[in-house]
Amino acid sequence: MLPELFQYALTPTRHPAARRMGYLYEAIALSARYGRCRNQWDPHYARCREVIEAALPETGRRALVLGAGTLRDVPLTALSARFERVDLVDLVWLWPARWRVRRHANVRLVEHDVTEALTALMAGELGVPQPRWGLDGGYDFVVSLNLATQLPLLPAQWLLRRKVDEQAIDSYGRALMQAHLDWLHAFPDASVCLIADRLIETRAPGRPVEPVDPWWGVTPPPEDEHWWWEAVPRREGRGEARWHRVGVSQWHNLA
């Protein structure tokens, strides 16, 4: 607990939502959970890195990875070797990630809200803008990495605490994910790789499997491949395991 408190106090953050809405808290909790679930998480992270490496375009100058967070699912060396510049985006960068990128002069950590909605949300506005950031950045390769279905989670908790109507929260969450998909499709002439949960199943002995749609009804692009990840092993979930079917979609945008 004490190391986590130090981490909370000592991690620099730029976006006010990082602390106010709980992104920093969640990033630290995610790191702690990784320590407890390493055996189940490492194969998932390795598969993400392999998929991204296999998807690297032959040529290209700039790469963008959205939701890079812990960097555990990012093939950093391969990206740094292939591109002139690699921009990694997340709302929170913990110190281990900051230290790791120092070895790569062409890799930049960007602290940015990919929804471009959180500042307005904290001011009480429920409109979801269409993100524009980076569209003129000349990115040849764009990866959305275990991020898309996470986008509505903390905003939904924030709105629930403020007693906002559940239907309004649902539409807001769906709009965030749809705007993210539309944004990915708007990077001109870019190869895009979307890695995201497609289905979540809660499994417990003697009980039927409970499936949950992590897209809240939004239709993601068809998946080219998938794997199952035991994101919450039974001992972590007090007798209930949570399995995520992680899917990969790849496409190339028009110039």
Ligand SMILES: C[S@@+](CC[C@H](N)C(=O)[O-])C[C@H]1O[C@@H](n2cnc3c(N)ncnc32)[C@H](O)[C@@H]1O
């Ligand atoms: C499930 S974690 C995935 C992190 C990393 N790819 C991994 O799997 O370890 C989701 C990441 O998305 C980031 N994130 C969530 N909402 C975001 C937003 N609106 N803008 C930027 N990053 C966001 C979180 O900070 C977190 O690092």
